[in-house]
Amino acid sequence: MASSLLTRQLALSLQQNLRLAAPGSRYVSKTATKTVSEFEYDAPSMKTTVPGPKSKELLRQLGEIQNTGAIHFFCNYEESRGNYLVDVDGNRMLDVYTQISSIPIGYNHPALMKVMTNPNNVSAFVNRPALGILPPENFPEKLAESLLSIAPSGMTKVQTMACGSCSNENAFKSMFIWYRNKERGYATPSEEEVGTCMVNQSPGCPDLSILSFMGAFHGRTLGCLATTHSKAIHKLDIPSFDWPIAPFPKLRYPLEEFERENAQEEARCLEEVEDLIVKWRQKGKPVAGIVIEPIQAEGGDNHASPDFFIKLRNIARKHGCGFHVDEVQTGGGATGKFWAHEHWGLDDPADLVSFSKKMLTGGYFHRDELQPDKPYRIFNTWMGDPSKNLFLSEVLNVIRRENLLEQVTRSGKALLQGLYALQSQYPHLLSGARGQGTFCAINASSDATRDSIMLKARNKGVFLGSCGEKSIRFRPALVFKEYHVHQLLNILNDVLAEHK
Numbered sequence: 091m092a093s094s095l096l097t098r099q100l101a102l103s104l105q106q107n108l109r110l111a112a113p114g115s116r117y118v119s120k121t122a123t124k125t126v127s128e129f130e131y132d133a134p135s136m137k138t139t140v141p142g143p144k145s146k147e148l149l150r151q152l153g154e155i156q157n158t159g160a161i162h163f164f165c166n167y168e169e170s171r172g173n174y175l176v177d178v179d180g181n182r183m184l185d186v187y188t189q190i191s192s193i194p195i196g197y198n199h200p201a202l203m204k205v206m207t208n209p210n211n212v213s214a215f216v217n218r219p220a221l222g223i224l225p226p227e228n229f230p231e232k233l234a235e236s237l238l239s240i241a242p243s244g245m246t247k248v249q250t251m252a253c254g255s256c257s258n259e260n261a262f263k264s265m266f267i268w269y270r271n272k273e274r275g276y277a278t279p280s281e282e283e284v285g286t287c288m289v290n291q292s293p294g295c296p297d298l299s300i301l302s303f304m305g306a307f308h309g310r311t312l313g314c315l316a317t318t319h320s321k322a323i324h325k326l327d328i329p330s331f332d333w334p335i336a337p338f339p340k341l342r343y344p345l346e347e348f349e350r351e352n353a354q355e356e357a358r359c360l361e362e363v364e365d366l367i368v369k370w371r372q373k374g375k376p377v378a379g380i381v382i383e384p385i386q387a388e389g390g391d392n393h394a395s396p397d398f399f400i401k402l403r404n405i406a407r408k409h410g411c412g413f414h415v416d417e418v419q420t421g422g423g424a425t426g427k428f429w430a431h432e433h434w435g436l437d438d439p440a441d442l443v444s445f446s447k448k449m450l451t452g453g454y455f456h457r458d459e460l461q462p463d464k465p466y467r468i469f470n471t472w473m474g475d476p477s478k479n480l481f482l483s484e485v486l487n488v489i490r491r492e493n494l495l496e497q498v499t500r501s502g503k504a505l506l507q508g509l510y511a512l513q514s515q516y517p518h519l520l521s522g523a524r525g526q527g528t529f530c531a532i533n534a535s536s537d538a539t540r541d542s543i544m545l546k547a548r549n550k551g552v553f554l555g556s557c558g559e560k561s562i563r564f565r566p567a568l569v570f571k572e573y574h575v576h577q578l579l580n581i582l583n584d585v586l587a588e589h590k
Contacts (some may be wrong), residue, residue: 129196130196131182132172134178134577136549138179139549140163140177141162141163144164144178145444151371154515166178168388171198173196183552184551184552184578190565191419191445191447192448194423196487201487210478212478214226214477214480222471222473236480237451237453237455242440245438245455247455247460247461249453250452251446252451252452252474252475254418254419254444254446255311256309257487259311261456263467264456265441267463268459269378269410270298279294297375298375299333299375299377300313300414301377301381302336304319304389305319306318306382306383307324307386308381308416312330316330320386338359338386338394340355343523343524356394360402360405363478377409378545385419385420385425387419388558403438403439414441414443416444417430420529421443422449423495424527424529429443431530441456441457441460442454442460443455448485450485451478476550499527501544501572502527504572505528506525513585516589519535519539519543523535530564531562535560536560541556542589543562544562550581552581572587
């Protein structure tokens with residue numbers, strides 16, 4: 091009762107402070123002052139509906155070459171700046187989706203443009219090496235100043251890759267190799283193992299499994315698809331593995347009102363995890379690893395408590411499974427910490443942590459014991475791209491110099507408070523606001539309502555993302571300030587007030 095009253099008082103306070111008392115009123119905050127930026131626009135500017143005529147013509151042309159069903163509109167990246175994305179019809183939108191959460195410090199950031207013009211960097215862009223056999227002279231140095239400088243706790247090794255899917259795919263392979271090496275006592279593989287692997291037979295190709303969670307998204311390659319359970323369109327018609335799928339906690343919001351129910355739900359899911367590990371071992375398909383996102387993104391921005399992840403980590407350790415934390419979308423600072431799993435407060439949070447998106451390159455960090463034991467075991471032609479490490483180094487410089495993680499925390503607080511206020515004023519349209527940092531989401535009353543809100547917001551100058559069955563997800567760049575938050579909330583409020 092007390093927590094429920096507190097929540098109502100908070101919502102009322104927010105409505106008063108942010109002047110949202112009547113439908114159609116502007117969303118105004120006394121703290122919504124603009125920070126002058128030399129490289130950014132000051133507001134959205136719309137000339138046509140989106141997609142406009144130029145986008146539609148380009149869509150027609152590209153449609154003769156490839157499938158265009160997922161394309162929203164065509165972009166003018168040369169004219170895009172900071173938090174604002176410009177399309178080919180001259181529409182300037184506040185981008186709160188940022189290339190599916192993959193733009194760290196906005197479009198055409200001067201620091202990154204400077205990296206491109208530095209003559210010392212030309213070779214890294216012109217010559218793309220096969221890193222596994224012929225890395226450049228400065229590769230160890232560049233890894234040390236970029237990726238290793240932000241390595242998660244307990245991680246001393248990093249393997250670069252090109253994208254999120256191949257990062258996860260190879261992290262799975264690392265867990266399988268590690269698990270089998272343990273089983274054979276780190277002895278040399280037998281002749282039988284060597285021979286049977288060539289014809290896809292056991293024991294050379296062991297019947298191991300990876301445990302994943304319903305609602306998860308880990309990529310679209312074959313191994314990753316076996317652990318992806320967010321949308322049928324990703325999996326339909328593709329053969330898969332018989333691997334265990336555990337329930338992910340379905341928490342009720344606001345969290346402070348449902349502490350007891352949410353704790354029971356998490357306990358139920360953890361019990362099911364242990365049951366599945368035992369069941370698959372009995373089936374002769376032992377679980378070599380567990381993979382999980384700190385926040386399920388594509389599956390609907392589903393959260394769990396630090397206690398859930400701490401206990402899950404202990405279960406993995408108890409059963410000898412690798413523990414793989416997929417930070418492809420959550421890594422890079424959007425939650426207010428560089429890695430979302432830092433919110434758990436563990437000194438030993440994972441055995442592997444995969445990354446991509448805001449990191450500009452892909453790959454995974456891992457503990458020493460998961461280092462491949464032979465050459466070519468984890469390998470492809472490029473294994474990443476050294477030029478991306480140059481960009482990442484400069485992104486990290488900007489994050490530190492401009493205290494962007496602190497900025498994300500401030501902006502995230504303003505965004506979440508604003509979403510609370512909007513759902514309080516429009517309870518027939520919105521509910522379930524949630525988030526860490528600016529990594530936020532809110533539910534619409536239906537998928538059709540969600541799509542309508544997003545379309546109307548886009549035509550008013552805000553580009554949003556969707557996830558799950560009916561959620562709107564917010565994925566701004568790290569340079570997203572309180573000014574941009576209130577610009578976003580103003581437009582959202584207008585859309586909701588006009589919604590029929």
